[in-house]
Amino acid sequence: MEIETVIGDAAYSEKENIKYSKTNNIKLVTKLNPSITQGNRKKEDEFNFNKDAGMYVCKAGHMAIRKARQGKKGQGRNQTDTYHFDIEKCKRCLFKDGCYKEGAKNKTYSVSIKSNEHTEQANFQESDYFKGKSKERYKIEAKNSELKHRHGYDVASSSGLIGMELQGAMAIFSVNLKRILKLME
Incomplete structure (x- = not known):
């Protein structure tokens, strides 16, 4: 990348x-x-x-x-x-x-x-x-807030690095899926 x-x-x-x-x-x-x-x-x-x-x-x-x-x-x-x-x-x-x-x-x-x-x-x-570019930062903060407050990315629900990585991947996947569905409408 x-x-x-x-x-x-x-x-x-x-x-x-x-x-x-x-x-x-x-x-x-x-x-x-x-x-x-x-x-x-x-x-x-x-x-x-x-x-x-x-x-x-x-x-x-x-x-x-x-x-x-x-x-x-x-x-x-x-x-x-x-x-x-x-x-x-x-x-x-x-x-x-x-x-x-x-x-x-x-x-x-x-x-x-x-x-x-x-x-x-x-x-x-x-x-x-x-x-x-700094004017675009609010978009990132809004997405981070959505991840934390609506999709459980604020506190680890299991112990260990693998559990945290899985929780993060699922939260990000959920947000991206919601975005894709919204764009398809």
Whole structure:
């Protein structure tokens, strides 16, 4: 079977799947996990980047005093740039509520560096091909829901891999038979 495109949800966008699809010339239509594209913080918690200084600036206008890269390159996990702020300024800051924790010895702001695979996938997400194919995903979800809720494919009714395979084959056979009968009408 020749596979050109795989459509899935964000759970399928891990780096190994992206590498596999690229190696095997498969288009992977799956949105990157939001923690990769936007990070784990809310919009109001984000700092602004000053391009001229190459440093982040907090809401109060205080610039980071140094930057450090964390994580090893090529270890499977993305590296991060960690920006360190002057803790004495943070202690007296008007915006310290929710930003500075009383008694903290330092204040940092970390930004994940996207791998080449994640950057390429993020660019692919913006393409017309990706947007067109991702609109078809609801059909797959509807079929999965039908299999689970109407044809017993949600919980294994017997133990063992053979029993599960048989249950899956029967559920899929039933759904396909229903589809064939409907198309014949």
